[in-house]
Amino acid sequence: MLGQPFVLNSHARRLNSTIAEELDAVRKWRGDAVGASTVLWDRMDPRQITLLDQTIRPYLPASYPRLPRDSQVSDIAEGSAMPPGAHLVYFPSPSNEFELSPDGYLADEAPPKPFEQRVWAGGLMEFNPANPLRVGDLTSQTKRVENVTIKERAGADPLVLVKLALQMNNSRGACATEYRNLAYMKPIDLGRRIVKHNRQPDFIHRMTPSEILLFRYSALSWNSHRIHYDSVYACQIEHHPGLLVHGPLTCTLLLQFLHGNMPEKMALRSFDYRAISPMYCQQELHLNGRWLQATQPEQDQPAADGTRRCELWATNNEGGIAMKGVATLVPLF
Structure with a gap:
């Protein structure tokens, strides 16, 4: 027993030394x-x-608006304003398979090992209502690593938080900016x-995502993260009970759900959201929306400039919040 404290202290020192080396590697990568x-x-x-419309429309309520179609090929007509969040299925990464991480992601x-398990933690999307992305636009996307933060936690391993900034411009100028938060552990x-x-909620919709929905969204967004389509990897390697619904897909569904309940002559200016807990394939989820009162607590009315805010959230089959955020809408003049 006399030697036990020395053994424990020695183990603790080795553990602390290993963590310090891991974090030093992260700091070097951050630089x-x-x-x-x-x-x-x-x-x-x-x-x-x-x-994309063909993939998500069957899961949305009948109020989801239809975009104009080309009379010859039945595709959505060029020049149509793209629904919010649709940019997530564009700008595919040029990385080939052997340049990806073992989990199939970028x-x-x-950050360097051992921070290999990642989750989409949330973000902020900002849109320019005066210059929306339109079908057919030639558009650039500049992606920048804006910040890397090490979050040390008492009694748990550190997290590495990576914030990305994505700026989109078409021939008419800036059309959208996205800030994306990823957590690595x-x-x-x-x-x-x-x-x-x-x-x-003021409006609610129930749906059950299928394997086909997840596969099609993975293909459209060029997202090869294996937790969304490889059930053996998701269950046996990352120990989930099933395939995970994509964070970007949940975000897209919430925005399209709002799109189908949006007041006339209003446009989305921003969506600030956070992922709380995972949702899984073949488990019912609920999309929810609630208008926030801008002036008086008991009255649903817009601010003086016509701005309205709507709280959006998705709940899983156990009633827990999976993703929540606030959308800001502005009048179209």
Whole structure:
């Protein structure tokens, strides 16, 4: 027993030394990564947005608006304003398969080992209502690693938080900006947090995502993260109970759900959102929306400038919040 404290202290020192080395490697990577940017060009191809519409429309309520179609090929007509969030299925990465991380995701956004398990933690989308992305536009996307933060936690391994900034411009100027937050951690069993919402929605929709929905969205967004289509990897390697619904897909569904409930002559200016807990394939999820009162607590009315805010959230099959955010709408003049 006299030697036990020495053994424990020795183990603790080795553990602390290992963590220190891991974090030093992250700091070195951060020095190279932050500020680095890449530019991709893409044409907002009518067939791509048509396939996205074909993928998600069956899961949305009948109020989801229909976009005009080309009379010859039945694709969504060029010049149509793209629905919010549709940019997520454009600007595919040029990385080939052997340049990806082992989990199938992009390696250039990832810190060094052992911080290999990642989640889409949330972000902010800002849109220019005066210059929306339109079908057929030739558009550039400049992606920059804006910040890398190490979050040390008592009693748990550190997190590495990576913030990306993506600026999109067409021939008319700036049309959208996205700030994307990714969290990287050592491989762990990600337990689901059940956080209930105490608000009643003004509009709600129920749906059950299928394997086909996840596969098609993965293909459209050129997202090869294996947790969304490889059930053996998702269950046996990352220890999930099933395939995970994409964070970007959940975000897109919430925005399209809002699009189908948006007041006339209003446009989306921003969506600030956060992922709380995973949702899984073949488990029912709910899309929820609630208008926020801008002036008087008991009255649903817009601000003096016509701005309106809507709280959006998705809940999983246990009633816990999976993603929540606030959308800001402005009048179209």
